[in-house]
Structures are given as C-alpha cells and as structure tokens.
Amino acid sequence: MKTIINRIRNSEFLTFNEVLRLKVAIVTIFLFIFVFLSIPISNFNNFILDINILIPILFALSLMFTLVFMLFNLNRWAMHFSIFTIIGLTLFYVYGSDHFYGYILFFVTLTVIIFYQDIITYILYGGAVTVVGVIYIMQNGSSIVGINAPGIEISSLTYQIILIGFYITFLVQFIISDNIYEKMNNEWVRMNKVLEKYQDFSLEYLKEIAEEKGEELLYKNTKFQQTISELSIFINEFFEEKGENIAEFVEFYFFLHDQNIEEIINDKKVPKLTREYATEFKKYLMNERSELVSILFNFSTLFKGNSDYNEKRYEYSLDKLFSNKADKLLSLAILYKYLKTEVTQTDKWGKIERVLTHDEITELFVSKEFREFISFEQVNFYLDNQELFNKYL
Amino acid sequence: MRQDIDKYQFPQLEIYKESLELTHLKRKTIIFNLLVFILAGLVLYFLLQMHIETNTVISTMLMFIVLISINIAFYSYDNDHYHNLKIAMYISTMGLYVITTSLILRFHTPSIFTMLFLTYAITSIYQDYKAMILSNFSLFILGILLILRFPTIFEIIGNNEPQTFFILVFLIVFVVLLSLSSYILIKRKTFFYNQLAQIKESEIRNMELLLEIEKIKTNKTLNVEKYYESFKLFSKHLSKKIGIENVFERKIELLKDLKKMDIPEILSKYTEYSLEEVNELKYMELEIQNKMTMIGIKASKSYGIEVSRKEIFSESQFKSFKHFGDNQYVKIVSFVLFYTLLKLDKPYLQKLEEQKIKDILLNSEYFYRIDRDIINIYLDNNEVFDTIVKDHMKEAK
Numbered sequence: 001m002k003t004i005i006n007r008i009r010n011s012e013f014l015t016f017n018e019v020l021r022l023k024v025a026i027v028t029i030f031l032f033i034f035v036f037l038s039i040p041i042s043n044f045n046n047f048i049l050d051i052n053i054l055i056p057i058l059f060a061l062s063l064m065f066t067l068v069f070m071l072f073n074l075n076r077w078a079m080h081f082s083i084f085t086i087i088g089l090t091l092f093y094v095y096g097s098d099h100f101y102g103y104i105l106f107f108v109t110l111t112v113i114i115f116y117q118d119i120i121t122y123i124l125y126g127g128a129v130t131v132v133g134v135i136y137i138m139q140n141g142s143s144i145v146g147i148n149a150p151g152i153e154i155s156s157l158t159y160q161i162i163l164i165g166f167y168i169t170f171l172v173q174f175i176i177s178d179n180i181y182e183k184m185n186n187e188w189v190r191m192n193k194v195l196e197k198y199q200d201f202s203l204e205y206l207k208e209i210a211e212e213k214g215e216e217l218l219y220k221n222t223k224f225q226q227t228i229s230e231l232s233i234f235i236n237e238f239f240e241e242k243g244e245n246i247a248e249f250v251e252f253y254f255f256l257h258d259q260n261i262e263e264i265i266n267d268k269k270v271p272k273l274t275r276e277y278a279t280e281f282k283k284y285l286m287n288e289r290s291e292l293v294s295i296l297f298n299f300s301t302l303f304k305g306n307s308d309y310n311e312k313r314y315e316y317s318l319d320k321l322f323s324n325k326a327d328k329l330l331s332l333a334i335l336y337k338y339l340k341t342e343v344t345q346t347d348k349w350g351k352i353e354r355v356l357t358h359d360e361i362t363e364l365f366v367s368k369e370f371r372e373f374i375s376f377e378q379v380n381f382y383l384d385n386q387e388l389f390n391k392y393l
Numbered sequence: 394m395r396q397d398i399d400k401y402q403f404p405q406l407e408i409y410k411e412s413l414e415l416t417h418l419k420r421k422t423i424i425f426n427l428l429v430f431i432l433a434g435l436v437l438y439f440l441l442q443m444h445i446e447t448n449t450v451i452s453t454m455l456m457f458i459v460l461i462s463i464n465i466a467f468y469s470y471d472n473d474h475y476h477n478l479k480i481a482m483y484i485s486t487m488g489l490y491v492i493t494t495s496l497i498l499r500f501h502t503p504s505i506f507t508m509l510f511l512t513y514a515i516t517s518i519y520q521d522y523k524a525m526i527l528s529n530f531s532l533f534i535l536g537i538l539l540i541l542r543f544p545t546i547f548e549i550i551g552n553n554e555p556q557t558f559f560i561l562v563f564l565i566v567f568v569v570l571l572s573l574s575s576y577i578l579i580k581r582k583t584f585f586y587n588q589l590a591q592i593k594e595s596e597i598r599n600m601e602l603l604l605e606i607e608k609i610k611t612n613k614t615l616n617v618e619k620y621y622e623s624f625k626l627f628s629k630h631l632s633k634k635i636g637i638e639n640v641f642e643r644k645i646e647l648l649k650d651l652k653k654m655d656i657p658e659i660l661s662k663y664t665e666y667s668l669e670e671v672n673e674l675k676y677m678e679l680e681i682q683n684k685m686t687m688i689g690i691k692a693s694k695s696y697g698i699e700v701s702r703k704e705i706f707s708e709s710q711f712k713s714f715k716h717f718g719d720n721q722y723v724k725i726v727s728f729v730l731f732y733t734l735l736k737l738d739k740p741y742l743q744k745l746e747e748q749k750i751k752d753i754l755l756n757s758e759y760f761y762r763i764d765r766d767i768i769n770i771y772l773d774n775n776e777v778f779d780t781i782v783k784d785h786m787k788e789a790k
Contacts, residue, residue: 008573008576008577010761011576011577011580011581012580012581012583012584013584013758013761014761015711015717017717018717019577019581022577023577026570026573027570030566030569030570033562033566034566037559037562099549099556099559100503100547100549100556100560101556101559101560101563103503103507104507104560104563104564104567105563107507107510107567108563108566108567108570111566111567111570111571111574112570114571114574115570115571115573115574117574117577117578142550143549143551144503144504144549145502145504145549145550146501146502146503146504146546146547146548146549146550147545147548147549147550148500148501148502148545148546149500149502149504149550150443154439154442154443155502155504156504157439158439158502158504158505158507159504159507161435162504162507162508162510162511163507165432165435165511165514166507166510166511166514169428169511169514169515169517169518170514170517172424172428172518173514173517173518173520176420176421176424176518176520177520177578177582180417180582181581181582181585182705184585184586184588184589185585185705186700186705187589188585188588188589188592188710189700189704189705189710190698190700191589191592191593191596192592192710193698193700194596194691194694194695194698195592195595195596195599197694197695197698198596198599198600198602198603198690198694199599199603201603201607201694202599202602202603202606202741205603205606205607205609205610206606206740206741208610209606209609209610209740218734218737223785223786224733224785224786226785227733227781227782227785227786228726228729228730228733230781230785231729231732231733231778231781231782232722232725232726232729234774234777234778234781235725235728235729235767235770235771236722236725238766238770239721239766246722246725246726249722249723249726250726253726276720277720277722277723280716280719280720280723281723281726283716283727284714284723284726284727284730286730291712291713292727292730292731292734294712295712295713295714295731295762296731296734296735296739296742297599297602297741298595298599298712299735299742299753299759300602300739300741300742301595301598301599301601301602302401302753302757303742304598304601304602304605308405309404309405309408309409311408311412312676313405313409313593313597314409314593314594314596314597316687316688316691316692318688321673321676321684322673322676323673324670324673326640326641326644327644327673327674327677329631329641330624330628330641330644330645330677331676331677331685333624333627333628334620334624334677334679334685334689335685335688335689335692337620337623337624338685338686338688338689338693339689339692339693342615342689342693343611344689344690344693344694345693356693364692364696367696369695369696369697369698370692370696372695373688373691373692385631385634385635388627388630388631388634389627391630392623392626392627392630393623393624393627
C-alpha cells in the first residue's frame with residue numbers, strides 16, 4: 001500500500017505504462033470491495049440462488065484475469081478486464097434490485113472509466129454505460145421514484161438528463177485536457193529536437209577539440225572501461241548471484257563504438273538478442289549525440305545561465321521584441337548579418353565550418369517556420385531590399 | 394533522507410508557468426460558464442414543467458445569474474488576470490455546490506441528489522489542485538450530510554428501506570476514485586507545464602553551453618565593431634533608397650555606447666529616447682547582451698524540424714536510463730556511465746564532488762530518470778561507488 005501511495009504521489013514522473021499499471025492496481029482494489037459487497041447484496045436482489053452464487057465467482061475470476069494480465073505487464077488488457085468487471089457488477093446490482101444505490105453504480109462505473117483517462121475507452125465503454133443507464137431508466141424508472149417526486153416522468157427525465165450531462169461534461173473535460181496535453185506535448189517534442197540540434201553541434205565541437213589536442217577518446221580508455229565494468233558488477237550483485245555476468249555486456253557496449261551499429265541492428269544474420277542489446281545500447285553511446293550525451297549536456301546546464309527572468313526571456317520574435325518599426329528593421333539586419341557571417345552549419349564532412357549563403361537565408365526567411373522569428377511585414381521588406389542586405393551586410 | 398525534488402529547479406520557471414497556465418485557465422472559465430448556463434436552462438425547464446411557485450423559480454435563477462455575473466466581472470478585470478480567474482474559480486466551485494444543495498433540499502428526491510455528481514463533473518473542468526480539493530471536500534461532506542441527516546431523500550415508492558449504507562459506500566468509492574483520477578491528471582498536467590517551462594529555460598542554457606564550447610574550440614568572439622560598421626553602411630543606403638532620414642545611425646551609436654555607459658548616462662546623452670525605448674534597444678546590443686546571438690543560433694537550427702503524432706505520445710521522447718522494455722543490464726550500464734562521467738573533468742563541466750552528485754540525484758528530476766532499484770542501491774552505497782571510480786580513474790585523467 002505504501003508503494004502505491006508513493007507511486008501516486010510521484011505519478012508525474014512515471015511512464016505512460018507505469019501510470020496505467022498503477023491505475024489498474026487501484027481499480028482492482030476497489031473492485032475487490034465491490035465483489036465482496038456483492039455477497040451481502042445478494043440478499044436484497046431478485047435473482048435465484050444459483051445466479052447469486054455464480055455471479056460473484058465469475059467476478060472473482062475476472063479479477064484474477066486482471067491480476068494475471070498485470071503480472072505479465074499486459075496493462076491495457078488488464079484495464080479492459082477491470083472495466084468489464086465493473087460493468088458486469090453494475091448490471092448485477094442494477095438489474096438485481098430496485099434500490100437507488102444500484103443506479104449510483106452507473107456513475108461509479110463511469111468514474112472507473114474516467115479514471116483511466118483514455119478518450120477512446122471513455123467514448124466506447126462510457127457511451128455504452130450511459131446508453132444502458134438511460135434504457136434502464138426508461139424500463140425501470142418507476143422502481144426508483146422518490147416518495148417526494150412530482151411524478152414518474154419528471155423523476156425519470158431528471159435521472160436521464162443528469163446521467164447524460166455527467167457523461168458529456170466529462171467528455172468535454174477529456175477533449176480539453178487531451179487538447180492541452182497534445183499541444184504542450186507537441187511543443188515539448190519539437191523543442192526537444194531543437195535542443196538536440198544544439199547538442200549535436202556542441203558534441204561535434206568537443207570531438208574536434210579532442211582531435212586537435214590528440215587526446216584519447218574516453219570510451220577507448222581502458223581505465224574508464226574497467227571503472228564502468230566494476231561499477232556495473234557491483235550493482236548487478238544486488239540483482240543476481242553472479243554479478244560478473246554483466247561484464248560481457250559492458251564489453252559489448254564499448255565494442256559497439258567501433259562498429260557501424262545500424263548494420264548490426266539490421267543484419268538478420270546476427271543473433272536476435274545481440275541486435276536487441278545493440279538497439280538498447282545505441283541510446284547510450286558516447287561517440288554520437290545519444291540520450292546519454294543529451295542528459296549530460298542538460299545536466300551541465302544546471303550550473304549555467306542564471307540571469308534573471310524577464311517577460312521577454314523566451315521571446316524570439318523580432319516583431320514582438322521590438323515595438324518601433326526602425327528597431328524591427330535594424331534587428332532584422334542583425335539577424336541577417338549573423339546568419340551570413342557566423343559559422344552555424346556543417347559542411348559535407350560533418351565539420352562545423354559553413355555559413356549560410358544569401359539564397360539560403362532568403363529561403364529561410366520566406367519559410368513558414370521562420371514566422372517564429374520574423375513577421376510577414378519584415379519578410380516583405382527584406383524581399384524588396386534584399387540586394388542591399390546582400391551587398392552591405 | 395528527506396527528498397526535496399524542487400531543490401535544483403531552474404529559478405526562472407515559476408512566472409513563465411503562470412503565463413502558460415493563464416491561457417488555458419481563460420478557456421476553461423469560458424467553458425465552465427457555458428456549462429453552468431446550459432444547466433441553468435435545464436433547471437428552469439424542470440421548474441416550469443413542475444409548475445413551481447414563481448418565487449422559487451426566480452430565486453434559483455438569481456443564484457445562477459449571480460454566479461455567471463461574478464465570473465464575467467473577474468474575467469473582465471484585466472489587472473492580475475491569473476489570480477482573478479483563480480478567485481473566480483474557487484467562488485464558482487463553491488457557488489455551484491450551494492445551488493445544487495438548495496435544489497436537493499427543496500425537492501428531496503433521489504433523482505435530484507445525483508445532481509451532486511453533475512456538479513462535480515462541471516467543476517472538474519478546471520483541473521486545478523485547489524478547486525479539486527474544494528470540489529471533492531464539498532461533494533464528500535454534502536453527500537454524507539444529506540445521506541445521514543436526510544435519509545428520506547432516498548426513500549422510493551414501494552420500498553421504504555433506503556439502504557443508506559450502500560449509498561454511502563458507493564459515494565465514498567465515487568469520491569475517492571474521482572479524487573485519485575483528478576490528482577493524477579492534474580499532477581501530470583502540472584508536470585507538463587513544468588516540462589515546457591523547463592525546456593524553454595533549458596534551450597537558453599543549451600545555447601549558452603554551445604557558445605561556451607564554440608569559444609573553447611574557435612577562440613573567437615563576435616566581431617562587434619565590424620557588425621556596427623556594416624549596419625551603418627547598410628542603413629545609409631537603405632535610408633537613401635526608401636527616401637527617409639537615416640534614423641538608424643543614432644540607434645547604432647546608442648548600441649555601441651550601451652557597452653560603456655550605464656542607463657542614466659545613456660538617457661542623458663540620448664534625450665530623444667525614453668527608458669522603455671532604451672530597454673528595448675538593449676536587446677540589440679551585441680557585446681554584453683546575447684539576445685540577438687541567441688535568436689541567430691535558434692534561427693540557424695530550428696528549420697526542418699517535424700513532429701509526428703506518433704512521437705507526441707511516445708515514451709521514448711523522455712530521455713532516461715530506465716526505458717520501458719530495456720534490459721536490466723542496459724539500465725545498469727547506462728546509469729554507471731552517467732555517474733562516472735559526472736566524476737570526470739569535461740571541457741564544459743568540471744568533475745563533481747561525490748556529495749554534490751548524491752544531492753542532485755536525490756533532489757532533482759534525475760532521481761526519476763534512473764531505475765528505482767538502481768538509484769536506491771547507489772544512494773545506499775555511494776561511498777563504494779566513489780571509491781571504485783577513484784581507484785580506477787586516478788591514473789586515467
């Protein structure tokens with residue numbers, strides 16, 4: 001239980017799959033309560049004894065399936081099974097008795113489906129549950145009319161509208177959160193790619209620095225390789241008796257640095273396991289801009305750039321940075337000059353030695369992506385006067 | 394060991410996160426009010442259908458009108474929009490529960506009791522921590538009070554046993570599940586605001602890092618004098634071509650002076666410019682400020698980037714040492730590489746002391762980028778890690 005609470009508290013750091021697993025675990029706990037409750041509730045319902053015994057057993061079996069799927073990390077399947085169980089329980093409670101609490105279960109079932117935060121699942125299962133709820137009220141509305149209700153019709157209509165309203169409102173919530181989530185995610189992924197480009201250049205410079213100094217590359221250093229091996233063995237000893245089993249994999253990791261890794265991954269003659277390890281290790285190679293390199297660069301930024309925040313700190317549009325027309329034009333000239341004179345591109349050998357030409361800059365300026373930096377008005381101005389830009393900057 | 398996950402958070406993030414959230418809060422406020430408006434219409438329809446006395450109709454509608462008016466007032470007041478909308482959100486959450494409770498107490502039927510669930514759904518549109526706590530608390534307390542104090546609400550025709558125990562259990566399950574659901578959703582959403590703000594800051598820092606490494610490699614800085622000279626020449630010809638007075642020259646002089654003069658001196662020399670104008674012009678200064686250099690770097694690298702839908706929701710986008718499906722050996726080796734590299738001098742980062750590494754790995758997001766079992770082994774045995782690296786690497790570097 002402590003682990004579950006800790007995982008909920010830190011759920012933002014979990015992967016999608018881990019979050020889904022956590023949710024299934026929580027729902028399963030609640031389902032156990034419901035299945036347990038279905039035993040005393042059998043006393044109030046209208047089913048025959050056989051059904052009252054059989055159904056809770058079926059629910060228990062369904063829960064077992066959910067747990068088995070979870071054990072095998074088939075979390076989506078586990079999710080579907082938990083939903084089937086709660087829907088089954090709802091129908092059992094609702095159609096077995098004439099009590100108001102049965103009707104509340106429609107809301108509880110929708111809540112379970114909402115809990116998974118998956119829009120398609122919600123539309124399909126949630127929609128089906130809502131339709132069943134509305135039909136139930138049409139057929140059995142008279143059995144749950146309050147003694148103070150003005151009539152069956154008003155009572156049924158109230159039940160139906162509130163259930164549909166509940167479903168639609170959460171659907172709206174889903175659409176909003178999906179929309180926000182998607183937009184933020186999109187922006188984040190795009191930014192990540194931009195960062196990777198900066199890091200590509202940083203790594204290339206570092207390689208060139210090491211080459212110029214004639215330094216031995218770290219991943220070729222035997223002492224470094226031994227350190228990695230020793231530390232890996234030390235950790236692995238906590239997981240398996242023969243901790244040194246990992247040493248061979250460390251060796252393979254360093255071996256990959258001198259190989260064409262793509263060839264290994266795509267070569268069907270190479271054993272599948274080797275290819276799998278190569279694919280997984282590729283993310284952490286030291287001689288290319290891998291995840292490891294990116295994480296290291298990002299880590300080092302903890303110690304950089306501590307200038308204060310101002311509202312234009314993350315603003316890169318010349319149009320928004322400057323309000324005066326002359327300033328906008330002057331800043332456009334600075335940007336053009338920077339792109340034309342500073343080395344910002346790699347040559348055909350991958351060395352950072354190239355500047356952008358006038359034609360390339362023009363192509364960039366008119367491109368859609370460049371609206372992030374300059375407005376249409378600035379582009380038009382540039383196009384009208386590009387010969388001056390080219391000649392004097 | 395007590396963990397403080399925000400200890401190594403970039404200090405610039407908070408204000409930016411607010412501005413990100415404000416955009417969404419505005420939209421949610423509008424949607425909330427639209428839903429309340431529709432609800433008011435439905436309630437009016439039912440009240441008229443039931444031929445309820447005019448006073449009740451008017452008082453109920455008045456409550457809806459007051460609620461929507463409060464929202465409009467807070468929305469229109471532009472100063473400190475973020476906090477205004479937050480206040481409106483709390484008032485709206487409470488207000489809607491007040492309206493619902495008054496309707497339940499007025500009609501005393503089980504069907505109208507379910508309106509509490511609808512109210513919860515409408516308030517959940519906000520997806521905000523405090524609003525969520527307020528809404529869950531209201532639903533829980535009001536639900537329990539109504540069930541225990543007014544059990545007759547749940548009495549149905551032909552069945553005088555309201556089974557309040559089961560209603561109570563289901564209500565508790567409903568509230569707990571929805572609370573957990575909102576909690577996880579809001580945590581993840583907040584995490585994304587944080588990630589987005591963080592990556593904006595990280596971009597600036599990565600550009601600075603690139604400039605730093607570039608400087609080590611090329612040993613060159615921007616030739617500012619050459620820049621200003623070419624701008625002078627350019628502006629002279631440009632002014633001539635478009636037939637205007639050369640307004641740029643004075644600005645270029647000012648930009649050059651920004652390096653050697655402070656703002657009061659600049660303002661006294663360039664009396665034609667206000668402080669705001671000078672502050673804007675500062676962004677173009679090339680020696681002390683690096684705004685234009687940043688724009689140049691970003692502009693030179695940002696093209697040709699495409700994001701597919703598959704990538705948006707892919708776990709692989711999160712850089713870590715614990716990718717789902719990766720072998721345990723890979724998770725171990727990747728972490729060990731990262732750890733060892735932190736302990737070695739690099740051109741862009743000096744080696745870090747053991748205590749510093751441990752502190753960062755424990756109190757930052759990096760804690761969550763490493764497999765839980767592996768990071769725990771490290772935190773419990775960091776002296777051993779330190780010794781192994783020192784023993785092996787003392788001759789290497």
